[in-house]
Amino acid sequence: MDAIELLTQQHREVEELFEKFEKAGEGKEELLRELxxxxxDNLAAHAIIEEKLFYPNVYVGPTADQLQEAVEEHLSVKRVIADLLDMEPSDAQFKAKVKVLKDLVEHHVEEEEKELFKSVKKLLTKEELSVMGEQLEVMFSELIQTEPRMQVPREIDEAAPLT
Known part of the structure; x- marks a missing residue:
């Protein structure tokens, strides 16, 4: 699977999790916490593989401005996740914050898929995208087993560097 296919697939997986969260209903605090x-975890691991591998490898020419914006959007997402880590699903603002998180992620995904990924397809060969996809997949698989959400509070001071 190439890098763009992998990242797009991960976007769909997170969208499905947000849908399940919205459908969970009242009195389901344990399910809401699990979701x-x-x-x-998925967003944290996804952000790490983008910031450590994908973005630095495509930080040239027309993508530079898009990537500067992307890491700022990641920072906003991380700040909301950090807030949510300190809350319980029974807290009055929990669901509202998850909705804000969803909105931030949807905006970011839309820009990546409509703009950044198109630019990247012009920059890299199919072979390069395939090799990078394998690297991203391995790194994600390793990260997802380590509770990557727990790293997020340490990453909310400034956007990730691109070089």
């Missing part, structure tokens, strides 16, 4: 943990 939030899965969302947060």
């Amino acid at each position: 939030f943990v899965r969302i947060a």
